[in-house]
Amino acid sequence: MVRADPQLRLPVILSAREVRRLLSHVEAFDCRVAFTTIYSCGLRLGELLRLEVRDIDGDRRMIHIRSGKGNIDRYVPVPERTLILLRQQWKSHRKRCLIFPAKGSSGQEAPVASQPMCRMTLQKAFRLALKSCGTKKPAKIHTLRHCYATHLLEQGENLRQIQVNLGHRRPETTAIYTHLTSLSTTQHLKRLDAFMSDL
Numbered sequence: 001m002v003r004a005d006p007q008l009r010l011p012v013i014l015s016a017r018e019v020r021r022l023l024s025h026v027e028a029f030d031c032r033v034a035f036t037t038i039y040s041c042g043l044r045l046g047e048l049l050r051l052e053v054r055d056i057d058g059d060r061r062m063i064h065i066r067s068g069k070g071n072i073d074r075y076v077p078v079p080e081r082t083l084i085l086l087r088q089q090w091k092s093h094r095k096r097c098l099i100f101p102a103k104g105s106s107g108q109e110a111p112v113a114s115q116p117m118c119r120m121t122l123q124k125a126f127r128l129a130l131k132s133c134g135t136k137k138p139a140k141i142h143t144l145r146h147c148y149a150t151h152l153l154e155q156g157e158n159l160r161q162i163q164v165n166l167g168h169r170r171p172e173t174t175a176i177y178t179h180l181t182s183l184s185t186t187q188h189l190k191r192l193d194a195f196m197s198d199l
Contacts, residue, residue, distance in 0.1 A: 025132040031125040042148035049116040
C-alpha cells in the first residue's frame with residue numbers, strides 16, 4: 001500500500017504586537033490572566049485549567065505543570081509580571097486549590113467551585129477579543145503557545161530550553177518554530193543578498 005507523505009502544516013503566528021493588542025481587548029480579568037499565562041509560560045489550555053495554588057512557586061519563579069501531555073510533569077519559568085497577575089487572580093476568589101475556578105452562572109461561585117473554568121468560556125472570550133482587536137488571522141487559544149515559542153526564539157533563546165519549557169519529548173517537534181521566526185528569515189535574506197550580490 002502506498003501512503004501519501006505527511007504534510008508539514010505551519011501554525012498561525014501572531015506578532016508580539018498583535019498578542020499584546022489582543023490581550024488588551026480581553027474584558028474579563030480572569031480570562032485576560034489566563035491568556036497572559038498561556039502566552040508567557042507556553043502552556044496548553046488544559047494545563048492552565050488544572051493549575052493549583054500549590055503549583056505556583058513564587059520564590060523560584062516556577063510553575064509546576066502536573067501530568068502534562070504524555071502524563072509528564074515539568075517546571076516552567078514564570079515572568080514576574082505574570083506571577084503578579086496570578087496572585088491578583090487568586091485574591092479575586094481565594095479558592096484554596098484552583099487558580100482558575102468556575103464562577104458559575106451567577107459569577108459569584110468561584111470560592112466554592114469544585115471545577116475549573118469552562119473551556120468554552122475562554123474560547124468565547126478569545127474569539128471576542130480577536131474580533132475586537134481587528135486581527136484577521138485565524139488564531140485560537142493554542143496559537144498563544146506557538147507565539148510563545150516563536151517569540152522566544154526571536155529573542156535569542158536556544159531551542160533546547162524552549163523544548164524543555166514546552167514539554168516536547170522530541171527536538172524535531174520544537175524545531176518547527178525555526179520556520180516561523182521573522183528574525184531567522186531576515187538574517188537569512190541578508191546573508192543571501194550578500195552572497196548573491198555579484199550575480
